[in-house]
Amino acid sequence: MAAAAGPRLGAEELGLLEKSLGLAKGNKYGAQGERKTPVLQTNNGPSLIGLTTIATHLVKQAKKEQLLGNTAEEKAIVQQWLEYRVIQVDGQSNKEDTRIILKDLNSYLEDKVYLAGNNFTLADILMYYGLHHIMVDLTVQEKEKYLNVSRWFNHVQHYPGIRQHLSSIVFIKNRLYTNAH
């Protein structure tokens, strides 16, 4: 299981997102406060503060609004999981927190391809970046226990342009443990 409180990606993660969106490099990110909240200084306006705020801004800049959801319902669901990412995933402080996050996501993803249903969105991208350091430490048995999370994670890491330099995590197709639950 993952070690407590993984790395906060912040600026590095926003760099990955820019690249995956096909945006030219050039944004410089600062950080403020003890939570190291990312800050983006825009060219023609006040700075933007917060991971999900900046990520949403970058998606609009890249004119890929479909990644924010197509309907009111999908848009709300995308923002809900972005919030879950910064509050729950980044806020985890022990193994029990991590276990609950994986268990809940596993249950949620049981009948879904992606977090917002059938469409790949920004929520998948940021959740993938936020969970990478946790998934990398899971045992084969844990990956089987959280089968739906594993299936979703594997989809996202193979989505063109998302993974970049992050390590590819291996998931075994055939189950090794029959009593993983």
Add this chain to the structure above:
Amino acid sequence: MRLHVGAGPHGAKVLAAAAWGPPGLAWAPPGEHVVPFLTQPCLPALQLDSGAVLFSPNAICRYFFLLSGKEQDDVANQWLEWEATELQPAVSAALYLQLVQGKPGEEALAPVREALAHVDRGLAQRGTTYLTGDAESVADVVVWGALFPLFQDGSCLPDNLGLLGSWFRSMSQLAPCRAAAAAVLTPEGARELRAHLQRQPVPSPASKRPATN
């Protein structure tokens, strides 16, 4: 569509935002497993006709505003993220001091001082009546709803934050906020909020948390 509202501090927020939602929205009593995929009980929650469930109070508020054709811009997004990550932990800590430990006003408000000043500065920088412009937006409803359980009629707001005070009072005058306030400000509501806080782990404001790395 059914809105489940519990005893927690998010009631005022979602009830006020519901004014922008569909007319005749049904409220349901809090059920045991409104959000079947979450381990921890989670209220408020909005069950949609598609079968999807929104469990984040801010996402519920966003959804109501989206239904009324109001999209969220960068400024609104930033207030909503700030409310969830910074303001909410501070308010929880202050409510705990006030309602569970019975600390006097000044002392109980210590965890939210910086957040209150942040709202005041935000209003000063934009020079607008509301947080994102000259009309109320989802950002105003969410931040007002977060502060409401702590300040209610606004009389305990710090005198030196004049813009915050006038913004809070004009929000409190809006019909949706007045209706939400009346719905949660009952003796039963107060008892339930206190019981809810007692069941939570002792909160610590974000700024007091050890830095994680």
